[in-house]
Amino acid sequence: MAELTITDQRLAPIAKKVLAGERLSMDDGIALYRTPDLLAVGWLANHVREKLHGNITYYNVNRHINPTNVCVAHCKLCAFGRDPNAPGAYTFALEEIYARAAQGVREGATEFHIVGGLHPDLPFEYFLEMIRGLKQRCPSVHLKAFTMVEVGYFARIAKLSIEETLRQMKEAGVDSLPGGGAEIFHPRVRKIICDHKVSGQMWLSIARKAHQAGLRTNATMLYGHVETEEERVDHLMKLRELQDETHGFVTFIPLAFHPDNTALSHIPAASGYTDLRNIAVARLMLDNFDHIKAYWIMLSPAIAQIAQRFGASDLDGTVAEEKIYHDAGARTSEFTPRGELERLIRAAGRVPVERDTAYNRVDRSKMPPIQPHQRTDLVSLSLNV
Ligand code: V47
Secondary structure, eight states, X not given: OOOOOOSSGGGHHHHHHHHTTOOOOHHHHHHHHHOSOHHHHHHHHHHHHHHHHTTEEEEEOEEEEOOBOBOSOOOTTOSSOBOTTSTTOOBBOXXXXXXXXXXXXXXXXXXXXXXXXXXXXXXXXXHHHHXXXXXXXXXXXXXXXXXXXXXXXXXXXXXXXHHHHHHHHHHHTOOEEOOTTOSOOOHHHHHHHOTTSOOHHHHHHHHHHHHHTTOXXXXXXXXXXXXXXXXXXXXXXXXXXXXXXXXXXXXXXXXXOOOTTSTTTTSOOOOXXXXXXXXXXXXXXXXXXXXXXXXXXXXXXXHHXXXXXXXXXXXXXXXXXXXXXXXXXXXXXXXXXXXXXHHHHHHTTXXXXXXXXXXXXXXXXXXXXXXXXXXXXXXXXXXXX
């Protein structure tokens, strides 16, 4: 590895701590966000990433399933949610979901990533039945389903405690939870971008309870809107604190805000420079997280490649049918075949390893061959509720 060159001497004490494996402070995090010396920040993050994972970059074969885009929350940050009768609103019948899942299995998916809107009329039981049906039909596929925000909403509409809601989800077949809905925990920011969502404190409390119930989760941070550097670092430190307590987080995913078609469309989209800095600062601050994910859908394949030299050890998956980012103007494809992900990783000088959701290696030689991806037409069997 090339030598570290620091052009901003304020980074010298931080570099010393990183090289000694010491924990960084709030002030260190803010300095990492403010320094013009992005290459030094990236070098340090890469140092940590290579210490943990050597030359490997992980990816998986997955499929996103978004059961409904009908949502009562009306978050300003979101271009996906719709009112029930608005143009483009949809809710899948369970058979539609099972058809998509079957296609995912043919395409070799080892994980379904299932998230959706907070629907005013669908009962918790619809979602439990969906999970039971998926588990029964696709027993080998890991179900990474429902964010802390959805769990909080299910508990409210079903009049259950968070613990009981999680217990029923687990019993139905949920294997882990994705990291969405975290946004920025600070109340000032939530008030502006997502004021009807669960509070940051509540998001963390639900994550804690999920971990205590034996459900691991991911964590995210949405950057590039109205947040300050202090609020980003505060967010990372709250995640680090909870991880010290539970060790329940698997991966952290920094997500760039995409402004198109949102109520915040006047905010310019984040630059590649900001993307790389967020990956690197996350790698340096979250010393108790195994992985930082460069979600190629959000970053673009080009930035995701460079991110592998700025701290990222995972590119997420083949994805298939991403809607949340594409409704907000993402120009990336909605699917990348496994071979193309491997090519992206190799071209960045890394070694691709296909993983399952728990980061076990996947041995394709013992599995049925993957069939080519097919785009599914939207709403062939939508539900009237
Ligand atoms: O929670 C919503 C964000 C998240 C916009 O856990 C937006 O493995 C940008 O959480 N511009 C959903 N972002 C995506 C997510 C995720 C993605 C990949 C992997 C995993 C995982 C989780 O997307 C939302 C919100 O933070 N989001 N609208 C928007 N306009």
